[in-house]
Amino acid sequence: MSATVSNDAGTSVDALERIAERVAAQAVDGEQVEAYVSAGTSTNVDAYEGEIESLTQAGSSGLGIRVIADGRTGFAWATSLEDDIIAETLAEARDNRPYAEPDEWAGMAEPDGVEPAQLDIHRPEVLTTPVDDKVAMAIELEAMVRGADPRVRGVRSASYHDAEGAYAIATSTGIRAGGRSTGAYVSVSALADDGDASVIAGGYSIGRSPAELSLSEAADDAVSRLLAKIGSTKPESGEVTLVLEPRLTSTVLGIISGMLGGEAVAKGRTPFADRVGEQIGSPLLTIVDDPTNADSPGAEPFDDEGLATRRVPLLKSGVLEGFLHNSYSARRAGTASTASAARGFSSRPGISARALTVEPGEGDLESLVAQVDNGVLASALGGLHSGVNPISGDFSVSVEGLRIRDGQRAEPIKEATLASTLQRLLLDVSHVGADVEWQPGGTGGVTLLIPGVTLSGR
Amino acid sequence: MIEQPVLERVLHTALSTGGDFAEVFAEDRQNGNGMLDDGRVEQLTSGRDRGAGIRVVVGDTTGFAHTADLSENGLRTAATAASAAAREGGGGVREVALTRTDVPSPNDVQVLPEDVAKGDQVEILRRADAAARAAGGEISQVTASIGAGRKRVLIANSDGLLTSDDQVRTFLSVNAVATGDSGMQTGRKTIGHTIGWELFDRIDIEDFAGEAAQQAITKLRARPAPSGELPVVIGAGSGGVLFHEACGHGLEKDLVDKGASVYAGKVGEQVASPLVTLVDDGTIGEEWGAFAVDDEGSPARRNVLIENGVLTDYMWDFLRNRKEGRPNSGNGRRQSYKHLPMVRMTNTFLEAGDTDPDDIIAGTERGVYVAKLGGGQVNTASGDFVFGMVEAYLIEDGEITEPLREGNLIGNGPQCLRDIEVIGNDFAFGGPGTCGKDGQGVPVGDGCPTLRVSQLTIGGTAA
Structure with a gap:
C-alpha cells in the first residue's frame, strides 16, 4: 500500500528498493527476475467561475514483475504493494512465461559501469505547500484569463496539478536503481466568440514545484493564442x-x-x-x-x-x-x-x-x-x-x-x-x-x- | 468487494464536513493479454487493479480521493481526504441507508477471462500471424494482440443507491506491414466486444488476419490522396467515428454548460440534414461501449440525440440530472476508480436510410470513398474535426478506382451534418474504440450506414 511508502516527507525510495530487491532475490537457477516498483501522490485542482470545481488528492502505487528463463518472458503487474499481492504477481509472471516463444535476445539489463548523473529533480515544496495555496493558484489563473480581455467569454478549465513519486528497479542480474522526482503545472483553456461559433485556446506553465510556475505566462499564452484565432x-x-x-x-x-x-x-x-x-x-x-x-x-x-x-x-x-x-x-x-x-x-x-x-x-x-x-x-x-x-x-x-x-x-x-x-x-x-x-x-x-x-x- | 454496513459508514464519514452528496466507486479489474510480434509470441501479461474512488460534493465543488486500500480504514481515510474540499459546508451529519438495485447485464457472457486457457491465446495469435504472412510475399512484419478483461464495479451513494456491474470485454487486433518499391504501408483489423472468449467462435481468424494483410498490400500501390474539397462517401461501419467527432462530443452537457460547444442552446432546432437520426445507446448488448450501469450507477439507456435532423437532447451525467430532476441518461463514465466521472458517449451511431449503397457510389462523379476511418478528434468550441483515412479509394465516374495513401479528412461538425446528402440502407458497427477526453480513455462503439457528404477537405498532397 502506498500509505506505507508515502508520507508527508514524500515517497520513500528505500522502502520501494526493499520491495524490489526482495522480489529479485527470489530468482531460482536459470531464471532472471526483475521488479519495477513505483508509488506517489498527486494533487489536482480544477477551478471554475471563481470556485473549486474539483479537488483531488490521491496516492497510488504499482508493481511490474518480469521473469525470463530459456529465452521466454512472462510478465504480470498489480497496483498494490501488499505482500500477498506481490507474491501473486510473481506467481502470475512465472505462470505466463512458458507460453511465450523463445527469443535468443530476451534478457534483462546488466550493470554497465556508467555512473548516473547527479540531478536535482525532487522539490519538497510540492509536499509542503498548503493545499489552499494550490487552490488559490488555479482560481487566480482563471481570474487572470477572464479579466485579460473583454473578448474572453469564458474559461473551459483552469487547473493546478502536481505529483511526487518514486520508483525502484532491482534485477537478479545485479541492477539496483531508484529515485524520486516532483513535477507541477498549471494549465488553462479560454473561449471567445467568433461569429456563430467559438474559438478555444490553451496555455500552460510547467516546473518541478509550485514556485517554479508562472501564472501570467500561462494566462498570456492562452489569451494571445485565443485572440489570434478570432476571424x-x-x-x-x-x-x-x-x-x-x-x-x-x-x-x-x-x-x-x-x-x-x-x-x-x-x-x-x-x-x-x-x-x-x-x-x-x-x-x-x-x-x-x-x-x-x-x-x-x-x-x-x-x-x-x-x-x-x-x-x-x-x-x-x-x-x-x-x-x-x-x-x-x-x-x-x-x-x-x-x-x-x-x-x-x-x-x-x-x-x-x-x-x-x-x-x-x-x-x-x-x-x-x-x-x-x-x-x-x-x-x-x-x-x-x-x-x-x-x-x-x-x-x-x-x-x-x-x-x-x-x-x-x-x-x-x-x-x-x-x-x-x-x-x-x-x-x-x-x-x-x-x-x-x-x-x-x-x-x-x-x-x-x-x-x-x-x-x-x- | 465491500460490505454494505462498511459502505454506509464510509459515506457517513464522507459527509461529516457538510457535503450534499457522497459516492463510493469501487472497482476490481483483471486483464490478461497476449502479444505476438516479429513472428514470435513475445509475452503474456496479467494485470490486476483494484481500488476505490470517493467523491464528496458541496454545491458546485467536488472533493475526490482514491485508494487501493479497500479496508474500512483505507476507505475512511480516502473519505476524509475527499471531504476536505467540502469543509466550508454546513457541518451536518447524515446517516445513509443503502438499498441494493440489480440491473441485468445487457449481454450474456459465456466464457469468462479467468476460464480461458493461456494456450488458447497463443494459438489464436499464431494462426493470425501465419494467415497474415500467407497473404503475400510483400508482408514483412506482423503484430497481433489479444486480450480479455473483466471489470467489476460497486457503486454506493448518499441518495441510498447501491448497485454493481460485471463487465467482460474481449478483443483481437492484427497489424501488418507490407514492403514494396514505394516503401512500407500498414494494414490493421481490430475486433472487440463486450462478451467473453466465445468471440473467437464467431470469427474466422484466418480471414480476419488476411484482411489486415491485404489492406497493407493494396496500399503499396496507393497514390497520394487529393488535396482540397471533394465529395466523400463513407462506408458502413467505422464511419461512425465521424458522428462521434462531428457532433457527439459537442452534445456532452458538461461542454455545453461551459459554452464550449457549438450545439449550446440548439435543442429543438434543425442541426442536421433531415436524413440524420443519431442515437447513443449503452444497452446494445455486445458493442464495445455497452454496460449494465454507468460509472455513477445509472442504468444504460438508449438516447436519441438527433431525430430527423432536429436536436432532441444532450448527454448528461448524474449530478446534472440530479440537479434538474431529470431521469438518468446513463452517460456518466470514468476511466477507472482513479478518475472523476464525466459525460461520455457509449455506442453512438447513425440510423440507416433507404438508399442502396451501390447507388451512392454510382451517383458520385468524382470523390473519395473511405472504406475505413481511423481515429479522430474535435474542437467542440468551433466544431472543427479531423479524422484519419486508413483505407480509402478514389471514385471516378461513379466507380471505385485507385487506392489512396493515408491522410486526414477535416470538416466542421455543424456544416458536415447539413451536408449529408444521402444515407444507405445498410448498417454496421465499427471496431472497438477508446474515446479520450480530458486525459481519460473509455471504451466506446460507433456505427453508421454508407453515406455521402457533399464536401470535406482531404489532406493529401496530390492536385
Missing part, C-alpha cells in the same frame, strides 16, 4: 513554407524519435533502418537525446531498466548517427544499450527518448517569420494520432495558425491540412532557430522553417 477562415490550397514554433517542433521531433527506436529498426518498422551514416535530414539538423541535462523536464538519472542515462547522438548535420536502444534491442543489434528503456509498471520496457534537443541555429520565431514570403505559422496541429504514420512516413495533419505573406503575419486560418512525409520534412528544413524552449514531454524545441509543404483548404 479564422479556410485558406486556399497551395504550397507553403511551414513555420513550426518550438512547441510544435517538439511534437514533430517526438514522432520522429519514435522512428529511431532500436526495436522498430530490428523489426523493420521504420523507414530509417539500415540508414546509419546516411543523410536523412537537412545539414542544419543536429539532434541529441540527453536525459542528463537538468534543464529538460524529462531529465532522469536512470532509464526504466535501471541503467544510468547518457547523451545519445541521433543526427549530426543531418546524418543519422545511431538509434535509441534498450537492452533488448541493443543485444539484438550487437551494440550497447543507450539507456533509453521506457515503461510504466504495467508494461515491459519499450524505447523512448526523454530529453530530445535540436542544436540551436540562428534567430528566433520573429526573425524567421520575417524571412518567409508565403507561409503558415502553425499554432496547433491536429489529428497527429490518425494522420501520421511512422512506418510509411505519411504525414497529414489539420492546422490552425496564421498565414504569412512577405515576412508579415497575415490572416488567421482554420479548417485546413498540411501534408508531406516525415522523411521529406526532415530533409527540407531550411532554417533552425536558436530559441530553445523546453516542453512538458521533455523535448527542447526551436523554431523551424520547412518549405514545400502542401496546404489543403478551399
Whole structure:
C-alpha cells in the first residue's frame, strides 16, 4: 500500500528498493527476475467561475514483475504493494512465461559501469505547500484569463496539478536503481466568440514545484493564442513554407524519435533502418537525446531498466548517427544499450527518448517569420494520432495558425491540412532557430522553417 | 468487494464536513493479454487493479480521493481526504441507508477471462500471424494482440443507491506491414466486444488476419490522396467515428454548460440534414461501449440525440440530472476508480436510410470513398474535426478506382451534418474504440450506414 511508502516527507525510495530487491532475490537457477516498483501522490485542482470545481488528492502505487528463463518472458503487474499481492504477481509472471516463444535476445539489463548523473529533480515544496495555496493558484489563473480581455467569454478549465513519486528497479542480474522526482503545472483553456461559433485556446506553465510556475505566462499564452484565432477562415490550397514554433517542433521531433527506436529498426518498422551514416535530414539538423541535462523536464538519472542515462547522438548535420536502444534491442543489434528503456509498471520496457534537443541555429520565431514570403505559422496541429504514420512516413495533419505573406503575419486560418512525409520534412528544413524552449514531454524545441509543404483548404 | 454496513459508514464519514452528496466507486479489474510480434509470441501479461474512488460534493465543488486500500480504514481515510474540499459546508451529519438495485447485464457472457486457457491465446495469435504472412510475399512484419478483461464495479451513494456491474470485454487486433518499391504501408483489423472468449467462435481468424494483410498490400500501390474539397462517401461501419467527432462530443452537457460547444442552446432546432437520426445507446448488448450501469450507477439507456435532423437532447451525467430532476441518461463514465466521472458517449451511431449503397457510389462523379476511418478528434468550441483515412479509394465516374495513401479528412461538425446528402440502407458497427477526453480513455462503439457528404477537405498532397 502506498500509505506505507508515502508520507508527508514524500515517497520513500528505500522502502520501494526493499520491495524490489526482495522480489529479485527470489530468482531460482536459470531464471532472471526483475521488479519495477513505483508509488506517489498527486494533487489536482480544477477551478471554475471563481470556485473549486474539483479537488483531488490521491496516492497510488504499482508493481511490474518480469521473469525470463530459456529465452521466454512472462510478465504480470498489480497496483498494490501488499505482500500477498506481490507474491501473486510473481506467481502470475512465472505462470505466463512458458507460453511465450523463445527469443535468443530476451534478457534483462546488466550493470554497465556508467555512473548516473547527479540531478536535482525532487522539490519538497510540492509536499509542503498548503493545499489552499494550490487552490488559490488555479482560481487566480482563471481570474487572470477572464479579466485579460473583454473578448474572453469564458474559461473551459483552469487547473493546478502536481505529483511526487518514486520508483525502484532491482534485477537478479545485479541492477539496483531508484529515485524520486516532483513535477507541477498549471494549465488553462479560454473561449471567445467568433461569429456563430467559438474559438478555444490553451496555455500552460510547467516546473518541478509550485514556485517554479508562472501564472501570467500561462494566462498570456492562452489569451494571445485565443485572440489570434478570432476571424479564422479556410485558406486556399497551395504550397507553403511551414513555420513550426518550438512547441510544435517538439511534437514533430517526438514522432520522429519514435522512428529511431532500436526495436522498430530490428523489426523493420521504420523507414530509417539500415540508414546509419546516411543523410536523412537537412545539414542544419543536429539532434541529441540527453536525459542528463537538468534543464529538460524529462531529465532522469536512470532509464526504466535501471541503467544510468547518457547523451545519445541521433543526427549530426543531418546524418543519422545511431538509434535509441534498450537492452533488448541493443543485444539484438550487437551494440550497447543507450539507456533509453521506457515503461510504466504495467508494461515491459519499450524505447523512448526523454530529453530530445535540436542544436540551436540562428534567430528566433520573429526573425524567421520575417524571412518567409508565403507561409503558415502553425499554432496547433491536429489529428497527429490518425494522420501520421511512422512506418510509411505519411504525414497529414489539420492546422490552425496564421498565414504569412512577405515576412508579415497575415490572416488567421482554420479548417485546413498540411501534408508531406516525415522523411521529406526532415530533409527540407531550411532554417533552425536558436530559441530553445523546453516542453512538458521533455523535448527542447526551436523554431523551424520547412518549405514545400502542401496546404489543403478551399 | 465491500460490505454494505462498511459502505454506509464510509459515506457517513464522507459527509461529516457538510457535503450534499457522497459516492463510493469501487472497482476490481483483471486483464490478461497476449502479444505476438516479429513472428514470435513475445509475452503474456496479467494485470490486476483494484481500488476505490470517493467523491464528496458541496454545491458546485467536488472533493475526490482514491485508494487501493479497500479496508474500512483505507476507505475512511480516502473519505476524509475527499471531504476536505467540502469543509466550508454546513457541518451536518447524515446517516445513509443503502438499498441494493440489480440491473441485468445487457449481454450474456459465456466464457469468462479467468476460464480461458493461456494456450488458447497463443494459438489464436499464431494462426493470425501465419494467415497474415500467407497473404503475400510483400508482408514483412506482423503484430497481433489479444486480450480479455473483466471489470467489476460497486457503486454506493448518499441518495441510498447501491448497485454493481460485471463487465467482460474481449478483443483481437492484427497489424501488418507490407514492403514494396514505394516503401512500407500498414494494414490493421481490430475486433472487440463486450462478451467473453466465445468471440473467437464467431470469427474466422484466418480471414480476419488476411484482411489486415491485404489492406497493407493494396496500399503499396496507393497514390497520394487529393488535396482540397471533394465529395466523400463513407462506408458502413467505422464511419461512425465521424458522428462521434462531428457532433457527439459537442452534445456532452458538461461542454455545453461551459459554452464550449457549438450545439449550446440548439435543442429543438434543425442541426442536421433531415436524413440524420443519431442515437447513443449503452444497452446494445455486445458493442464495445455497452454496460449494465454507468460509472455513477445509472442504468444504460438508449438516447436519441438527433431525430430527423432536429436536436432532441444532450448527454448528461448524474449530478446534472440530479440537479434538474431529470431521469438518468446513463452517460456518466470514468476511466477507472482513479478518475472523476464525466459525460461520455457509449455506442453512438447513425440510423440507416433507404438508399442502396451501390447507388451512392454510382451517383458520385468524382470523390473519395473511405472504406475505413481511423481515429479522430474535435474542437467542440468551433466544431472543427479531423479524422484519419486508413483505407480509402478514389471514385471516378461513379466507380471505385485507385487506392489512396493515408491522410486526414477535416470538416466542421455543424456544416458536415447539413451536408449529408444521402444515407444507405445498410448498417454496421465499427471496431472497438477508446474515446479520450480530458486525459481519460473509455471504451466506446460507433456505427453508421454508407453515406455521402457533399464536401470535406482531404489532406493529401496530390492536385
